[in-house]
Amino acid sequence: MNDVQTVTGSTLGSTFPLVKLPRDEESCDYNPFQHRKVSHPTTDSQTLMHLLKGSLGSGILSMPLAFANGGLWFGLASTFLVGIICTYCVHILVKCSHILCRRAQVPSLAFADIAETAFLAGPQSLHKWSRFARFIINAFLVIDLIGCCCVYNTFVAKNVQQVVSNYYPEFDMDLRLYILCLLPLLIPINLIRNLKHLAPLSVFANLLMATGVIITMYYIFGDVPSLTERKSIAEWHRLPMFFGTVIFALEGIGVVMSLENNMKNPQHFLGCPGVLNFGMAFVVILYASVGFFGYLKYGDKTKESITLNLPMDEVLAQCVKLFIAIAIFFTYALQFYVPMEIIWKNVRGHFSESNKNVAEYAIRITLVVGTVATSIAIPDIGPFISLIGAVCLSTLGLMFPSIIEIITYYERPGYGKFNWVLWKNMLLIAFGIVGFCTGTYVSLHEIYNEIFKVKSQP
Template sequence: MSETKKKLLGDPLASNYHLVASANTMETGSLRFMNEKHRNLHGMGWFVTCLFIVGETAGGGLIALPSALSNAGIFSGLLIVAVVAAACMYTGMQLSDNWAILQQRWPEYREHCRKPYPAMGNRSLGPGFGKFVSFCLDLTCFGTACVFLLLAAKNIESFLIAWGGVEIGFCQILIYVSICVLPVTMLKSPKDFWWAVMLAMVTTTIAVSLIIYGSIEDYPTCSRHISYPEFSMEKTFMSFGTVVFAYGGHGAFPTIQHDMREPYKFGKACTLAFVLICVMYLPVSLTGYFTYGGSLMDTIIPSLQNANLQMAVNCLITLHVILALTIMFNPINQSFEELMKVPHDFCWQRVAARTFVMACVVFAAESVPNFGPLLDLVGGSTITLMALIFPCVFNLCLCAGKEKYKGEEASKDEEPVSLSDILEYTPKKKLLINLLVLLMAVIGGCAATFSAVDTMMNLEFHPPCYAAWFTGHLPNSQTAHLDNHGKFACCGEHRNISRFGLDYCLNPFEQIGAASHG
């Protein structure tokens, strides 16, 4: 073995990044490895990465899943949940393979990369498609950040009314939340704020336990009066969007993988993460479905008829989405900084760029009337692309290219693979699975998007928060009444069943707008 090769393979202190090669595959005069595995000595381990995925993915969609299951029906709902979960785990593993191939064949991706997901599109289908992927990623993270900000603000508003009799209004709270989150978004990459996502995972785990306990506590009363909505294809497709939103954290996966000590072990971390997420999601969905049925609103939290427990869940989920926002903002920030040519080191340009991005997200959130249909819209459109469609397409292209060129380092003039290359170099079983995932994603995603848009168009109009500057009237969402303190979204067909009597039920007619998602 040559001295150069010994140094590269045996001296990990020479650089933060090094390669692990499988055999004598180095060509004379070049640093080419056929089966190289890239390592980042200061990165995260695979188990920490697994917890990172759970903390980043599970949370916001969790509390909407019981409503999605109720809207779709138990059989079709469980089928959607099972199929989407399996598909998202499969595509998460494909993203792992994609990034490993990029680091193997294109050396520039072994150092810090601001836009790893668009880089996959660039190397799979050309620079033009890479720009399209970048746009979709930014739109996905932007929409998810809006949903999380709205959810956090409305939960904090409910908490303040219930426990302090304070009516600030979620429009103002949105701004306060964004100010609190902004300093953390200044950190460079996921490995710098691992503690935030870890804490988010802990809060979600506790929230899951409390939701299940509260649902079981309400079951004897509510199950006797339970009713379910009539089957509707529109609601079923909207449920698809909700489920994809709950499982589709893929936009941030390449960024997380890039910060791993051994990026090629991301598939292992991803598999365990999705098993843990399913363990969280299924009990909450089933207990919510069999306890509250069609009385569920956008989320399960208002249906819990234990005021202390309801507020505890409110706080935990709010803390989760605030912490998860730190990683949701990272891809948008990195993309915008790349566009504005902001230096990689901390500087005033980074502060200005990321403050501007936060302001844009806040403005969009202040303009949205309901987060339920918005969640379905984001889940059915851009998240479906990022979580199901792009990983399959990129994997087919990158794996075919790797086989075609025998894993060698890519040349500068290498063209993207053709359809005939994909058919020639892809195993038939893998090709069939990918095509089935793509077919499901295209049909379900398009239907969910159209259904969400139709629902948003038919909702009662709620003026944006900033309309008050011109009209002097607060939006309907800010006119919460103090006499709702201690009240619940009661169960039963008419939403009038409570363990404590009718006086503890919110006005059913006031719930219709919030439950329009259902």
């Protein structure tokens, strides 16, 4: 017989029951998928488009720089390894979400809800930490995705600046002014409030990104140097920058639960092939290819975005920069969706019904202005990308899914033979800690050097 333990879930609206289920979780009569009521559900293809758009951001264009920091063959092998690990950790998170939805008898859980529910449903000693776990995940999600938006601002502005300065040198401006000019364009697109209406923008952005990457590969494959001209593995002190950049590029865990929770058929998200597996396999292969051949082509001259290495005086190259800049511009809205959702859920109770719409729009505009201001303050995106990957994504993408699975499996269904569930999660946590510490140190050092160099100029 099932025990019923009542605890308070701070973000699920009210007190909800945690049901002590038998060992076979699937024997529970409650099916969370049947109880989901989404006002604008997305189809499998739309979810795939969002997943690809969320993953195919500016990170793909930073992959050659990552390989420059890792080495040609080390970078190739490590990119596939990190891609497999990141995808597996998403599987862990979504699978635990389904288990905890059945235990708590709720239709869906966001990332922070999963952590809070796991701690509340776990050992008694962990209950007091549930609110803290929720806070940490929400804080890191907001920092990560808002940080991505800041990176996108700089990326778009740099590519547009190159095109404008080439054709209209008399209008050449400081990069910060280009970033500022994005503000009136960013505000209206980020007032869109549901994923269903963002789907056409994701499709359009994917087409532009695909076209841009194909043309970029055309330039990369022209007069390719010998494999022996590039380092197989870079100096050890550069490897943390490699891992930070790759994790930033590949880790899409920030938007995963929002995508899965908004699906018309969420049971199609996992499985074989499944939306997640199909999308991530495509993403990892594409990222590895761009990184490998981009570094092979440009070597140590590789810039923070491979598009900046393309010829300045060719129309086709300039089109690539504009195509990808527009694609990244539209990606901003998808990345912005999750942090705005988190912030709004936590503050909407402070506003009356008549003022909620005005308040939400005001918060959206304020956040967009904040990302533009941050991009203007820190326009160098290389170390910033690595710092976000090291700090936020090592924690969110590697450590927390592993911690959640350890707690979720603690009593039911257990850790399996030789406690393999426990040990493999401990290895993932250790990998995340190493990436967090080394990546953070190296990235902050690079940012310091960049600031010092700028300040020391006459």
